C-alpha cells in the first residue's frame with residue numbers, strides 16, 4: 054500500500070519528460086505468487102536533454118531482479134532501485150538505447166486490485182491511473198506513448214486463454230504443459246491503457262463490419278457457463294460501434310475488440326486498447342437476474358468504454374489534470390448514445406437527477422474542485438462526478454453555444470489535429486474556437502473554476518408598454534481555496550410560454566445576446582427586455598438543463614402549476630412539477646418541526662394523479678415525475694441544520710397524501726400496466742414497468758399495501774418487478790411478516806448468485822430508520838459478503854452510508870462509528886475503495902449540530918489511524934479542512 058507522502062502534484066509543474074519510450078516489449082511468465090516480468094524498453098533521450106540526465110522510472114512496491122542496457126548488465130553503482138523508483142544514474146551517451154528490466158510480482162496477493170491481480174483465478178490488470186508501475190518500472194505517465202508487444206506464458210490447463218492489447222500475432226505450445234501468445238498493438242499508447250488477461254473463460258463471439266468494410270472480430274469473455282448472460286452486452290457493443298460511425302464518423306481501428314468481465318473490480322470498467330476489462334455487473338444480464346436499470350447501465354458503460362477508443366485512446370491526456378478531456382467528453386458521447394437509443398426526454402431528466410445527486414453536493418462541499426483540477430495528492434480520488442458528469446455538461450454547453458454543425462466541425466478538427474497525441478483542455482477548446490470563429494475564453498472558466506453557479510431571476514410585465522423583463526444575476530459561491538470567483542458565460546435556455554403552452558413571440562430583445570432560445574449570461578447582472586409582448590407569459594428557465602446551475606426564481610405558484618402541465622420543453626415541464634414537489638416537501642419538513650402545511654398540497658396531489666394517467670406522456674416520463682425528490686435532494690435544498698428523521702417524515706407524509714388522493718386512479722392504472730407477453734428490456738417496456746412499480750410504491754402505503762406488494766413479489770416474472778416489490782416491502786413495511794418472508798425467499802433463491810445477492814444487501818442497507826446499522830453490521834458476517842470484493846462492499850456499506858439518510862445519520866452517531874471502523878478495515882486491502890466510501894461524509898457540515906459533532910468524531914477517528922494510505926488521508930483531510 055502506498056502510504057501518504059504528503060506530496061502535492063501541481064498543474065503548473067508539468068514538464069515533458071527527458072526520455073521517451075518508443076517501444077515496449079513485455080514478457081510475462083505467469084504464476085500466482087511469483088510472476089516474472091521482463092520489460093525491454095527502447096528509450097530515446099529527448100532532443101536538447103543533456104546526456105548526463107538520469108533516467109528515473111516510476112515503480113510501486115516492485116522488486117528489481119535484473120537490469121541491463123544494450124545487452125550489458127548494469128553495475129550496482131550505475132543505478133538506484135527502491136520499490137517505488139528506479140534511477141539509471143549514468144545512461145549511455147547514445148540518444149537511443151535498449152533497457153531490459155526484470156521484476157517479480159505476486160498477483161495473488163494483490164488485494165488493491167491495481168496492477169496485475171487475480172479475480173476468481175483469472176489474471177487481469179488495471180493500470181489507470183498509476184497501476185502499470187506495480188508491474189514494471191516505467192515512465193508511468195499518460196504523455197509517454199509507446200508501441201507494445203506482449204508475450205504471455207502460462208500453464209495451458211490453468212490459463213488456456215491469453216489476451217493483451219492490439220492484434221494477436223503468434224501463439225504456440227511450450228515445454229511442461231505451458232503455452233504462449235504474442236500480441237502486438239500498432240497504436241502508440243500510454244501505459245495506463247495496457248491490459249493483460251489470462252485464465253479459463255467462456256467466450257461469446259460475433260463480428261462487426263465497419264463503414265469502410267473491415268471486419269472486426271468481437272469477443273466477450275465471461276466466467277464459464279455464463280455466456281448466455283453476455284448477449285445484451287454484445288448487442289450494445291455492436292450498436293455502439295455503429296452509432297460512433299454515424300454520429301461522429303469514428304471507425305474502429307484494430308482487427309479484434311475484446312471485453313472481459315471480472316468479478317473483482319474497483320470501478321465500472323476500463324477502456325484498455327482493444328481489451329476492455331469490465332466489472333461483471335456491467336456485462337452479465339438476463340431478465341431473471343438483472344433489472345431494467347442494470348440493462349440501461351450495461352448499454353451505457355459498454356458504449357462509454359468503446360467510445361474511449363477515440364476519445365481517450367487515440368487522443369489521450371497529456372497529464373492527469375486533463376482527465377476530463379477524455380472522461381467528460383466520453384460521458385457526453387455515451388449520454389447522446391443512450392438518448393438516441395432510448396427516449397431523449399427521459400434520459401435528460403435522469404442525467405440531471407444524477408448530476409444533482411452526485412455532483413452538486415461535491416461542488417457545494419469540502420471536496421469541490423474544478424472540472425480540470427490544478428492540484429492533487431492522489432489522482433485516484435479525482436475520478437469524480439465533477440470530472441465525469443459536470444465535464445460532460447461542459448461539452449454539452451459547447452454544443453449549445455456553437456450549434457450542432459459547428460460543434461461537429463470542431464470535433465472533426467479535434468480528431469484530425471490531435472490523433473495520436475496526448476492533449477490538453479486548451480487544445481480541446483481551441484478546435485471549437487477555430488472551427489466556429491467564436492471566442493471561448495470566458496466560457497473556459499467552466500473548466501477552471503469550481504462551484505455551482507447560481508442565477509437569481511425575477512420577471513415583470515408591463516402590459517401598457519407590452520414589455521416583458523427578466524432580471525438575471527449570477528453568483529458563484531466560494532469553494533475551498535477559491536474564495537473569489539470570476540464571472541462565467543452561462544448559456545441559459547428559456548421559453549416564454551403563453552396560453553395552452555404556446556410559445557409567446559416578441560419583437561425585439563435587449564440586455565443580453567439571445568439566440569436559438571438561449572440567453573447568454575456573461576455579466577454579473579442582465580436586465581433582459583423583450584418588446585412586443587402583450588400578455589404576461591410564464592417563463593420557463595434553463596430549458597433542457599442547458600447549464601449546470603441552480604436557480605433562485607421568484608415565480609408564482611400558479612405559473613409553476615401551469616408549466617408543470619403545459620411547458621413544451623419536456624425537461625422543464627418535469628422540472629416545474631419537481632420544484633412544486635420540493636416546495637411541498639420543504640413545507641412539510643417545516644411542519645414536522647412545527648410549521649404550517651403547504652397551501653397547495655391538494656392541487657399537487659391532483660396534478661400527480663393527472664400526470665400518472667396522461668397517456669400523451671411516455672410511461673417512463675410519468676414514472677420519473679412521480680418519483681419524489683429523495684431525502685438527500687430535499688436536504689440539499691434545505692441547505693443547513695439537516696435532521697434526516699424530519700425529512701423522512703415529511704416525505705412519507707406527502708407520499709401518503711398522494712396515494713390517498715389517487716387510490717382508484719393508481720389502482721386501475723397499476724392493473725392495466727401489468728406486463729403481457731414475453732419480457733423485453735427495451736426502453737418502452739422498461740418505462741411501463743417503472744411506472745407500474747412507482748404506483749406500487751404509493752399503493753403500498755395504503756391499507757392492504759403489504760399484501761399487494763407481497764403478491765407483486767410472488768408473481769414477478771423478472772428481476773425489475775421482483776426487486777421493486779422487495780424494496781417496497783423492506784422499506785415501507787420493515788419488519789412485517791411479508792417483508793421477512795420475501796427477504797428469506799429471495800435469499801434462498803439467489804444465495805449462489807453474487808450479483809443478485811448484491812441487490813439483497815443493497816435493499817436491506819437502505820431500510821430507513823435506526824435499526825439498520827445493526828442489520829448491516831450483522832450482514833457483514835453473511836457467507837455471501839466479502840470485505841475484499843468491491844461490489845459487495847459498495848452494495849452493503851456504500852448503500853448504507855451514501856443512500857440511507859436516517860440509518861447512517863442515526864442521532865446517536867452509531868452509524869458513523871460503524872462506518873469509520875469499516876472504512877479502515879476495507880482500507881487494509883483496498884485503499885481506493887475505502888477512500889471512495891469515505892466521501893459519504895462530505896456533507897457533514899450541513900447536518901444539525903448534534904450529528905455534525907458525531908460525524909466529525911468519526912472523521913477524526915479515521916484520520917488518527919496509523920499508516921493511512923494516500924487515498925484515504927487525502928479524502929479525510931480535505932473533508933475535515
Ligand code: 0A1
Nearest residue numbers: 179181182319320322323324
Ligand atoms: N477510465 C475508466 C475509469 C476507471 C478509472 C480507474 C480504474 O481503476 C481503478 C478503473 C476504471 C472509465 O472512465 O470507464
Ligand code: ZN
Nearest residue numbers: 357361380383
Ligand atoms: Zn471513462
